[in-house]
């Protein structure tokens with residue numbers, strides 16, 4: 001038994017604690033009336049990503065152990081076959097969105113809701129157009145990974161990265177293409193996530209969170225907390241469009257996730 005497990009009255013359920021910057025009323029509202037769905041919005045497995053070490057079994061077990069109630073599969077190469085997703089849903093009783101992560105000319109993008117046969121897109125603008133055609137959702141992921149530096153996917157070509165003010169960073173065209181910005185990514189360092197959060201707040205863009213897990217124990221470090229109990233991909237797309245979700249991170253107790261408050265910093269406690 002892990003530390004804290006005994007204190008959680010219902011292990012596996014969601015407990016959002018009130019902190020100084022997280023209003024008590026909102027905490028109770030989440031906790032008492034709407035349990036919602038806690039979705040790790042960025043996960044890679046061996047089914048569709050060469051660089052992942054996570055089998056479906058380990059994903060299901062780890063998700064349950066940390067208290068997630070949903071997963072968005074964001075494979076690099078192939079989406080999961082529909083029957084495999086269904087089997088996984090039933091076996092682990094988790095909400096699952098079969099999504100995808102794309103490498104584009106403007107960084108990495110997770111799309112939710114594009115048909116399986118849409119392939120071979122390399123330009124972010126074309127991906128945006130496809131999302132518009134199909135009513136899919138576009139999340140720009142880890143926009144400041146490796147920033148500042150030559151490996152930064154969005155700003156690597158700029159020699160003056162270090163001195164670019166936040167207003168100028170926020171003007172990168174990918175942000176106007178995006179429906180939401182991933183502000184907590186488990187593969188990023190704190191400074192990189194902070195910049196993403198600053199840009200999202202400046203632009204008033206919705207914010208998502210995901211572990212970007214490639215190893216089992218990374219699953220669930222960050223997750224997006226939806227107000228509603230999600231039942232289908234359509235359901236989640238509706239909630240995404242309505243903006244009824246917040247970025248969150250694992251709390252101290254088993255099954256507990258804390259929502260990042262409006263003005264709270266990314267810094268770990």
Ligand SMILES: [Zn+2]
Nearest residue numbers: 101108141142
């Ligand atoms: Zn990525």
Ligand SMILES: [Zn+2]
Nearest residue numbers: 042044101212
């Ligand atoms: Zn990824």
